[in-house]
Amino acid sequence: MRxxxxxxxxxxxxxxxxxxxxAQFLxxxxxxxxxAAARAKLRRADVTSWGRAVLRRAIRILRTEG
Incomplete structure (x- = not known):
């Protein structure tokens, strides 16, 4: 695979x-x-791997702007 x-x-x-x-929505x-809401959302079992990646990055954005 290339x-x-x-x-x-x-x-x-x-x-x-x-x-x-x-991050803006949260x-x-x-x-x-x-x-805290993003971390709670990240712990849910129904979040996909893409959703987890988005939430991790959103948490990083919220921490830096916070």
Whole structure:
């Protein structure tokens, strides 16, 4: 299998965009408790691997801006 750098770059950009959107949603909905809400959401069993990656990145965004 060959690695397609363009596909990887697009996936990375999509991850960043979705994480930023998720962080903004959590910040609006939960305010100062956004990081705790994201961690609780991350512990749920029904979150996919993509969702986990988005939430981990959103937590990182919330911590740096917090």
């Amino acid at each position: 690695v397609n750098p363009l596909r990887m770059w697009r996936r990375y950009r999509r991850l960043r965009r979705e994480a930023a959107d998720e 910040r609006r909905r939960f305010g100062d408790d956004a990081v």
